[in-house]
Ligand SMILES: Nc1ncnc2c1ncn2[C@@H]1O[C@H](COP(=O)(O)OP(=O)(O)OP(=O)(O)O)[C@@H](O)[C@H]1O
C-alpha cells in the first residue's frame with residue numbers, strides 16, 4: 001500500500017537530554033489525505049513537526065517524503081544506504097527529510113508549515129508576506145539579483161506572476177481588500193488564514209499545520225475546515241494537521257494518529273479514534289481500565 | 301453623564317507645578333554641587349585648593365527650576381490644548397502636510413546636494429569655499445554613505461554590526477597600498493577596494509552569522525578591533541601608527557589637480573586653485589552616495605531585499621519558507637561591506653593620508669548612531685541624522701564667537717559628546733525608533749500605505 005504514501009515516518013525518536021519527547025513513532029500520510037496528529041498537551045506533536053520540517057534533527061529514525069512517480073518508493077532502501085539526502089528525477093523525487101536542513105525541506109522537498117504561535121512578517125504588508133514566500137522562484141528569475149538590479153524584463157514578468165498568485169490566494173482567504181495593510185494589523189483569525197496562504201505560496205506537496213484553529217471562534221473554525229478541504233481538492237496538496245479542536249479534526253481528517261507522551265497510542269479513521277478507549281483514557285488522564293468508571297460516573 | 305469629567309483638563313495645576321519645580325531643583329542641586337559648586341585652583345604656593353562657587357551654582361539650579369516651571373505653565377497646557385482641539389480635520393491637514401513633505405523632500409534635498417558647491421561659492425566666494433565644501437559637504441556625504449551602507453546590515457537585515465568601521469578601513473588601506481605599490485588609478489581601485497571589503501565581509505560573516513543579537517554585536521565589535529590592531533602591528537605593510545602618507549590623489553580622468561602645466565587648471569585654461577579638486581571630490585562622493593541609495597532602493601524591491609527584511613521580522617519563518625538565511629545574511633554583510641569599502645577608498649584618496657587612528661570604535665559607534673537616530677531602514681532619516689550629527693560637529697568649530705562670552709579657554713568642540721548624548725536622550729524620549737520609523741512597503745496592489753512603526757520588528761540577530 002506504500003505506493004500512495006506522501007510521507008513515511010519510521011521509528012522516529014527525539015530526545016532532549018534526558019527527556020524523551022517522541023519515542024519510536026511510525027506513521028504514514030497518504031497522498032491527498034488530510035492526516036491529523038492529535039494528543040494531549042506536551043504529547044510531542046509540535047516536536048514531530050519540527051523533525052519533519054528540519055528544525056530539529058531527530059535522534060533516531062527515518063522520515064521519507066515522496067512526490068511524483070509512486071514507483072520511486074522502491075528506491076527508499078537504496079537511498080537510505082547511500083549518504084545522499086535525496087533522489088530527484090524528472091517525474092518525481094524521494095527525500096530523506098532527517099538529513100536535510102530546514103530551508104531545503106521547503107525548497108526541494110516542498111514541505112510547507114505554519115506555526116503554533118503565528119509567525120507572520122508583521123511589519124510587512126499582507127501582499128509582501130505572500131511575495132516573500134515565493135522567494136526561491138523569484139530569486140531564480142532575478143538572476144540571483146544581478147538581472148533584477150539591472151531592471152531586466154525577465155524579473156518583472158516573474159514578479160507579476162508572483163503577484164497574481166498572491167492575489168489568487170488573497171481572494172481565496174477573503175483578504176484581498178487588506179492586501180496593502182501590515183500583516184500585524186489583521187485580526188487573529190485573518191492572520192491564521194494568511195499564514196496558511198503564505199505556506200501555500202511555496203507550492204508544497206505536503207502542508208503541515210500546527211493548530212490552525214487555535215483561538216478561532218466556531219464560525220471561523222468552520223471556515224477554516226472549508227478552506228482546508230478546498231485546498232486539498234484544488235491543489236491536491238496533502239495536509240498534516242495538528243489540532244486540539246475536535247470538531248475540525250472529526251470533520252475533515254481522513255486519518256488520525258494519536259500521540260501521548262511521545263508514543264503513538266492509536267491510529268485510524270476519526271470514527272475509530274473516537275471510540276478507542278486508549279484515546280479516551282489519554283485525554284481524560286486516567287489509566288485505561290478506569291475509563292469505564294470515569295465515563296459512566298454521573299457528573300456531580 | 302460624566303462626559304465633561306473624561307475630557308482632558310486644560311488648566312494649570314499650581315501645586316503640582318511647584319512640587320515638580322522643587323524636586324527638579326533639589327536633584328539639580330545634588331548633581332551640580334560637586335560639578336559646579338566647587339572648583340580646584342592652584343594657590344600662590346602651588347597647592348591645590350578648593351574654591352566654592354555658590355553664585356554659579358545658584359544660577360544653574362535656578363535655570364533648572366525655571367525650566368521646570370516653564371514646562372508646567374507653558375509647554376504642558378499648550379500640549380493639552382493642542383490635544384483637546386485637534387479634531388479629525390486637523391489631523392487630516394497634518395497628514396496632507398506630511399504627504400506633501402514626503403513627496404517633495406527627496407527632490408529638494410537632491411537639488412540642494414547637487415547645487416551645494418555653487419551655492420557655497422556664491423555665498424562665500426572662491427577663497428572661503430574650500431572649507432565649506434570639504435569640511436561640511438564631503439565630510440557629511442561620507443557619513444551619509446556609510447550610514448546607508450550600514451543601514452543595509454542593521455536597518456534592513458536587522459543584524460547588529462558594531463564593527464562596520466573595519467570595512468571602511470579595509471577599503472581605505474586597499475586603495476592606499478595598491479595605489480602606492482602598483483600605481484593604479486583611483487577609478488580602477490575604487491571597485492577593487494569595494495570588492496576586497498565585501499570579501500572580508502563575507503569571510504567575517506561565515507563564522508559570525510550563526511550568532512544572534514548581543515553575541516553578534518560583540519563579535520563584530522571584536523572584528524573591528526582586530527582589523528585595527530592588525531593595521532597597527534603589521535608595520536612592514538601598513539607602517540603601523542605612522543600610517544600611510546602621500547597616497548595618490550584622484551585625477552580628473554587622468555588629468556591631475558596640480559599647479560603644473562598639465563594640471564587640471566592649466567589644461568582648461570583656468571587659474572589654479574585647490575577648489576577644483578575639492579569640487580571634483582564632492583561630486584565623486586555625491587555620486588557614490590547616490591549609487592548606494594539607488595542600489596539599496598532597487599535591492600529592497602528584489603527578492604533578496606525582501607528576504608532581508610523578512611529576516612529582520614522573523615528568521616524562523618524565513619527558514620520555513622525555504623529561504624537560505626545564511627546566504628541572505630552573508631549578502632547583507634557583503635553588500636554593506638562593499639559600500640563601506642567604496643567610502644573607505646574615497647576617504648583615503650581625499651585625505652592623502654590614513655592611519656589606524658581614523659578607524660577606531662568611536663567611528664563605528666558614530667555610524668551606528670546615525671543609523672539608529674535616523675530610523676533603522678529609512679534612507680531619508682539616515683541622511684538627515686548624518687547631516688545633523690556630522691554637520692553639527694563641524695558647526696561647533698565655527699562657534700568661535702562663544703569664546704568672547706565664556707572666555708578664551710572655552711572650546712565648543714569639547715562639548716561634542718555632551719551634545720550627542722543629549723541628542724540621543726531626546727530622540728529616545730521623543731522618537732524611540734528614530735526620526736523616520738515608518739516603513740515603506742516594497743510592493744502594493746492598490747495603494748502604497750506606509751507601515752506604522754509599531755508593527756515593524758527591529759531584528760534580534
Ligand atoms: N527544544 C526543546 N528542548 C527541550 N524540550 C523540548 C523542546 N521542544 C519540546 N520539548 C519538550 O518535548 C515535549 C513535547 O513538546 P511539544 O511541543 O512537541 O508538545 P505538543 O504536543 O506540541 O504540545 P501542545 O499541544 O501544548 O502544543 C514537551 O515536554 C516539551 O517540553
Ligand SMILES: [Mg+2]
Nearest residue numbers: 045046047116
Ligand atoms: Mg505544540
